Amino acid sequence: MELFERLLKGDLRAAGRLMSRAEAGAVEVRPTLGKIYKAAGKGHIVGLTGVPGSGKSTLVSKLVEAIREDGRKVGVIAIDPSSPFSGGSILGDRIRMSNLAMDDGVYIRSMATRGSTGGLARSALAAVDILDAAGFDIIIIETVGVGQDEVEIARASHSVLVVSAPGLGDDVQAIKAGILEIADIHVVSKCDRADANRTITDLKTMLAMGITVSMKNMNDKPLWQVPVVGTSSETGEGIRSLLETIDRHRDVHRSSALGPQRLRRIAEYRTFKTAEDLLRGRFFASTSERVAAMVERISRRELDPFTASDELMSNVAL
Amino acid sequence: MSSPIRVLLAKVGLDGHDRGVKVVARTLRDAGMDVIYTGLHRTPEEVVYSAIQEDVDVLGISLLSGAHMTICPKIMKLLKEQGAEDTIVVVGGVVPDEDVAPLKEMGVKELLLQDTPPNQIVETLENLVAERGPR
Structure with a gap:
């Protein structure tokens, strides 16, 4: 049985394993987390x-x-x-x-x-x-x-x-x-x-x-x-x-009216936060090498962080 | 993105000596692992429940009381009953040579005894988790 089905039956081992996968942040787990969100x-x-x-x-x-x-x-x-x-x-x-x-x-x-x-x-x-x-x-x-x-x-x-x-x-x-x-x-x-x-x-x-x-x-x-x-x-x-x-x-x-108001506020936060995490992950994955190359020059003040980040943003694969 | 190795460190039974387990916790933390420490005087049942809820890669049992031949079989049996036998169990502390083979036979993957250097503890856990592969 899939972890998701086991979870809905209250299987706590499945819950534990799903949490680990969510924590690891693998792309494959996202559709399952989506289904869980809707079930919750x-x-x-x-x-x-x-x-x-x-x-x-x-x-x-x-x-x-x-x-x-x-x-x-x-x-x-x-x-x-x-x-x-x-x-x-x-x-x-x-x-x-x-x-x-x-x-x-x-x-x-x-x-x-x-x-x-x-x-x-x-x-x-x-x-x-x-x-x-x-x-x-x-x-x-x-x-x-x-x-x-x-x-x-x-x-x-x-x-x-x-x-x-x-x-x-x-x-x-x-x-x-x-x-x-x-x-x-x-x-x-x-x-x-x-x-x-x-x-x-x-x-x-x-x-x-x-x-x-x-x-x-x-x-x-x-x-x-x-x-x-x-x-x-x-x-x-x-x-x-x-x-x-x-x-x-x-x-x-x-x-x-407080309840629905609050639920919308939470939903908004979750959406931005989830997108932000995705963005951050992709940003680091596609820039870390270039940042490493820039750091030396920035530390010697030959390059500044403002110009450097403009350059990173213009070449980032999102 | 990969996840840090998750380790539950447990002191089981009537054993109040936790200096060693704290040093191990700190060593693993500094090697980038997430370490859950249960505190003193836990029962085998508590430890197994915790290991399952926390879904740890490694369960480390610290024993300096000499009760390892009583406590370890109980823990191994409970893990099996709960369907959590993919948890890697290691034992640290003081264990006489003649008990090493029987402990390994019941499924304890490694014994990290009192003279084990910190980097070797880290290496052993990393290797055991790598051998097990993703789950």
């Missing part, structure tokens, strides 16, 4: 992002337990960084999810970024489709530990959770542009710690300010008001309430 679309995609050490992996593991208590199936794509030097990686998110390792209703896949910026791995979304098509109800994408500006996850998932840990910044951090703006739900992890309330208050103040600024008249009420949920992976506090909030966000979207 039932699952709810939750993006989870936050700074390194904010407790993302541990939170995911708790969230997965709660989802399983409801009998729903859950997939996790856990992304860690690749080495900028060797291209290799050490993927350690599974360490904090080991208690979930032996349940057919849980599928965890680790992925390396491989030079892609923005917090996602290039084939992460193909992997999400694969789990979706295999019948997983919720698929969580855990991004790499991000800085302030890795916001791609917002264009790739239905519900975005931004995890903040107490004690990492003041109230001015909270009004900066970037990562904090993309949250559908803010999570303050480690809320068993004394300084967590301060972080929750800072975030709530920021959000209230945002609503005031965006109001056109005093009766305006947004369809979705971004909540702040405190969780403790240590005590389990807030985990159930976080899952309820995710479900509520899903329902509000599915029953209003």
